[in-house]
Amino acid sequence: DGGITQSPKYLFRKEGQNVTLSCEQNLNHDAMYWYRQDPGQGLRLIYYSQIVNDFQKGDIAEGYSVSREKKESFPLTVTSAQKNPTAFYLCASSIMAGSGRETQYFGPGTRLLVL
Amino acid sequence: EDQVTQSPEALRLQEGESSSLNCSYTVSGLRGLFWYRQDPGKGPEFLFTLYSAGEEKEKERLKATLTKKESFLHITAPKPEDSATYLCAVQAIQGGSEKLVFGKGTKLTVNP
Numbered sequence: 062d063g064g065i066t067q068s069p070k071y072l073f074r075k076e077g078q079n080v081t082l083s084c085e086q087n088l089n090h091d092a093m094y095w096y097r098q099d100p101g102q103g104l105r106l107i108y109y110s111q112i113v114n115d116f117q118k119g120d121i122a123e124g125y126s127v128s129r130e131k132k133e134s135f136p137l138t139v140t141s142a143q144k145n146p147t148a149f150y151l152c153a154s155s156i157m158a159g160s161g162r163e164t165q166y167f168g169p170g171t172r173l174l175v176l
Numbered sequence: 177e178d179q180v181t182q183s184p185e186a187l188r189l190q191e192g193e194s195s196s197l198n199c200s201y202t203v204s205g206l207r208g209l210f211w212y213r214q215d216p217g218k219g220p221e222f223l224f225t226l227y228s229a230g231e232e233k234e235k236e237r238l239k240a241t242l243t244k245k246e247s248f249l250h251i252t253a254p255k256p257e258d259s260a261t262y263l264c265a266v267q268a269i270q271g272g273s274e275k276l277v278f279g280k281g282t283k284l285t286v287n288p
Contacts, residue, residue, distance in 0.1 A: 067219075104263070104278040164225055167221075170218065
């Protein structure tokens with residue numbers, strides 16, 4: 062089955078710790094995205110990548126970092142600089158960014174909690 | 177600034193009671209409007225894409241329509257399994273790049 066997988070489902074972070082969220086897709090999509098979802102707010106874009114070895118900051122990139130070494134993978138690191146990391150994190154992918162007519166498909170999400 | 181506003185925030189229906197959800201938007205250049213369904217603790221599930229005013233899409237009990245300023249998601253004879261949060265997003269050009277701008281969602285509850 063083609064799709065997007067995220068792991069882990071739940072993640073606990075201690076103060077001062079960096080944690081990495083995994084996102085893998087086997088849809089052969091070029092573009093991948095990371096969003097953050099908080100209660101009562103719309104999804105907010107953290108980072109996106111249109112092609113391997115390239116990525117751009119979204120609206121709320123501070124305290125986060127990403128890499129795109131493979132087409133299938135787009136891991137997100139939540140650094141200790143992110144002071145309010147508790148949220149539901151969603152990874153998405155689309156055939157190609159910038160075409161104006163691509164649909165983003167989402168993974169199941171990772172809930173990050175601070176200990 | 178590009179904005180997407182969904183109303184109502186929450187909606188309770190009885191099974192079989194048809195209604196509509198609204199998504200109004202202000203964007204400088206609409207490239208597409210998307211509807212998603214999200215169940216608690218899960219990722220959004222794609223429902224529809226609409227590209228131009230007057231366009232309509234249907235899937236089972238759901239029908240999405242688009243005008244120049246808003247979109248409606250019509251739910252006909254809903255069932256309890258239609259209970260979910262419905263998200264609207266518009267694809268617009270911001271800062272020279274295309275991105276999705278999401279509304280806050282409408283939480284739909286269908287009582288048996």
